[in-house]
Amino acid sequence: MNKRKKVTPAKSGKVYNRIMAVVISVLIILCVHSSFNKKQKMLNYSITQGKVIWLGTPSGIRVGPKQVECRYYVNGKPHQQTFERKLDQLKLGDCLEIKYSQIDPDASEVNYEKGPFTCQTK
DSSP states (O other), rough: OOOOOOOHHHHHHHHHHHHHHHHHOOOHHHHOOOOOOOHHHHHSSEEEEEEEEEEEEOOOOGOSSSSEEEEETTTTEEEEEEEEOTTTTTOOOOOOEEESSSTTSSSSETTTTTTBBOOOOO
């Protein structure tokens, strides 16, 4: 005969709590590592212009703050990133100054202090 151990609700709750603690710990470690990694990449950076191609608020699972999506070029190769929108006066087609990593051009950030400007064709 096959005997099974009976799992009580109290034991089940403890197991769930331990699993959740491990999952949350792993997520925190990954977030800290990702942030540190991006900061390291941004030590050697260059500047380019990025054209605003989308303005909005994410919907569905990704509900969050207003966002802006920019397209910029590094050595003729297009890159596209979504950033938190920190200026309300942005319009589609505006340009923003983009600071990108020379190691990984997808690691980038917007210089909102400069503000939007008219795109310069190259």
